[in-house]
Amino acid sequence: MTRLILASQSPRRKKLLEQAGIPFHTISSQVEEKTDPTLSPEELVVSLAMQKAEAVFKKNPENVVLGSDTVVSIDGRVLGKPSDKKEARDMLRMLSGRTHEVFTGVAVLSGDKTRTVCEKASVQFYDLSDEEIDGYIKSGEPFDKAGSYGIQGLGAVLVERISGDYFAIVGLPLAKTIRVLREFDIVGDWQA
Template structure:
């Protein structure tokens, strides 16, 4: 069996692959993550996942490499990660009481083939008070997350409803990724 590499330093993606008992290593991608302003969100997330996978695959052509990227979209505009406290507060105020989309793109590369797909989940936030936003930002959780929140942590208290794949909001659509990995002859470790 070929070695499996996750081209991501995301602790959430690592946890998710471990949850399904995959044996893998992590190699962080140094791919350029700049986006063209006229790209549609689905094109952007697929492009980023592919660039990450390709960058690591170039150094490990004997492996099967997974690249992934997650973006938050509000009113067809991609919302990035906050650069500072004020940016996190502004993003959360913008998401308050609104529905937005979380898209996670996944690219899996081996020497014989490449597969890319994305998953979109709609997320509805509660109406958030300034106090709730300030307390959440003070926790430090928003700062490495697209849209300034993490659904798997304290950010769960901000989310009223989701329609779609919870794991995709965390950063990796597990079931879809597992099925794609099977086509590369990659399976979890037996229990």
């Protein structure tokens, strides 16, 4: 049986694969992400997902490796994870009352095959007061999330509406990923 490695320690990505009944284990990629400012958000997340997958695959070539990355984009600017409270506050102010896009890239590698996909979703935020932003920052939730919020947590109260794949916003477009994994003979318990 082929073994799947998730090249991530993201608890959200782990939970989604578990939800789908996919057997896997995790190895953090520990890769220094290389970004190219000339890439579109779609190209960037696929490149980052590939970097993570390749780093783990090099040490585990007998396995299938899945890498994923997520970014937020607004006004042509890509927002990753904030480095501090000020950056988180600036990002949340930028997103307040506006629609932004979330891109999640997925790369799956094996010894004889490579597949990449990208999923995009749009998110509309409510107008946020400074008090709401500061309260959310105090929760600690913004600091390991692209765009400084997590829709699956407390950040859900910031969101007025979404268009697209909710799971792409969380960090792994589950239905699309499951279909790619089938190409590598990786299926959930319910599919076997």
